[in-house]
Amino acid sequence: MTDRVRFAPSPTGYLHVGSARTALFNWLHARSTGGTMLLRIEDTDTERNRPELIDVIFRELEWLGIDWDEGPYFQSERAERHRSAVETLLADGRAYLCDAENREVAGSTIRDGLAVRFRTPDEGQVPFTDLIRDDVTFACAELEDFVIWRSNGTPTFLLANAVDDADMAVTHAIRGEDLLSSAPKVLLILDALGHPHPTYAHLPLLVNEQRKKLSKRRDDVSIADYRTRGFLPEAMANYLALLGWGPPDDVEIRPMQEIVSLFHIGDVNKSSAFFDVKKLEHVNATYLRGLPVAEFLERVDPWVTGTDAPWPAERFDRDVLAAFVPLIQEKLRLLGDTPRFVDFLFRKDPALDDASWESAMEKGPAAREMLDGAIAALASCPWEPEALKDAVNEVGEANGLKLGKAQAPIRVAVTGRTVGPPLFEAMAQFMDRDEVLRRLRVARHRLRP
RNA sequence: GCCCCCAUCGUCCAGCGGCCUAGGACGCCUCCCUUUCAAGGAGGUAACACGGGUUCGAAUCCCGUUGGGGGUGCCA
Secondary structure, three states, X not given: OOOEEEEOOOOOOOOEXXXXXXXXXXXXXXXXXXXXXXXXXXXXXXXXXXXXXXXXXXXXXXXXXOOOOEEEEEHHHHHHHHHHHHHHHHHOOOEEEEOOOOOEEOOOOOOOOOEXXXXXXXXXXXXXXXXXXXXXXXXXXXXXXXXXXXXXOOEOHHHHHHHHHHHXXXXXXXXXXXXXXXXXXXXXXXXXXXXXXXXXXXXXXXXXXXXXXXXXXXXXXXXXXXXXXXOOHHHHHHHHHOOOOOOOOOOOOOOHHHHHHHOOHHHOOOOOEEOOHHHHHHHHHHHHHOOOHHHHHHHHHHHHHOOOOOOOHHHXXXXXXHHHHHHHXXXXXXXXXXXXXXXXXXXXXXXXXXXXXXXXXXXXXXXXXXXXXHHHHOOOOOOOHHHHHHHHHHHHHHOOOOHHHXXXXXXXXXXXXXXXXXXXXXXXXXXXXXXXXXXXXXXXXXXXX
């Protein structure tokens, strides 16, 4: 029999990085063992459910490249199974009805307005094997009688989880460590119902800089946010796979297919991991650099054709961008970095960056002389990168400046920023002489006298 | 409080009794390259929480201490 795993999110918020990592590790286990990945929506909490988020969660999983073989199943559609399991437990005396004050009420069938609690044994142990943590044991005496059925007529997570895992023949429950202490309760239900136990694997938690469990409320962790900031899904998934696990050969950035073939759930480590955006960015930059131009253009499209693009839509030229990409691709960390590297091509006037102007023009050396000199020199020199470079360099030398310093005022005048593409290539291949001269004059005018 | 889990560079990962004067990656620093920024190249910084055992030998096994985290809901 092949392994059957499930990712079982509850639709109470957007998919966040912790859940995505759990989904990914389930998926990795399924794909690396030839098993089956199920998707189950645990929507038993009618108070908190946000049904409109279900499709969003599906889309984020797909975006990450996480697919599933069965489902989605919805716990809310399995109420009869849950109810009959509770009736069985009630009839067997393994559970009891109780009122709002938690007082036991006589009766052996579910009744409106009453909750049902599982009667935990007074003594004994609940040992279980965890693929990541080895043997874990809880004493029954430590387990209070817990609610399995709410007074509003819905099952709790503990009951639904046990029944569904049994019905769906789930063999491996791979989930976050925050659920570790709920395992013995589920196991007790499974035993009382006569069902086998799945094997557990509790993943180390993802934590913030305070080493607290990542929380949707206080931490910026929505997968959607990372997507809109310009992270590539393959970079995101690759990085997520590195949290709690590492390849035996230390090659961290690699195709997911290779990770699948190297992954073993038992190799996952036990301690919590900090989600490090800096490293994520590095991974992303590496993937960005490796993208063929055509592919890059496709991926970056939302950032350059969207309404947020810092230029009038009618001035944007895809062919120009396509030709320009090789000049900047290796400089980007996020897709979202692209606009500010290319905006000067698609605007009438460059978007002047205050800090850049300040450093290159105000306190930078000899900005006036450089602009004046460049305006004169570039008026007649051959319009090609080397000639432009030589011309600017000559003006610089005349003012005692090396090229690095000399080009700064020109760069800011033409592109609006001190950081950008190779200047002379950009000018020679993507702008004409008149436009460059015009921008130099405009900048010079601002600098008067 | 009680229960459970965890403990190697700032961070992530490797290490599964000798190959460890602890390795890789991110970050940071220095230098080289250089038309900015990157990229690339060469270096550097930096860790086995502590105390006891076990063993010829411990980062690796055991116990304890300390520290951190999770749980303790008619949330999941």
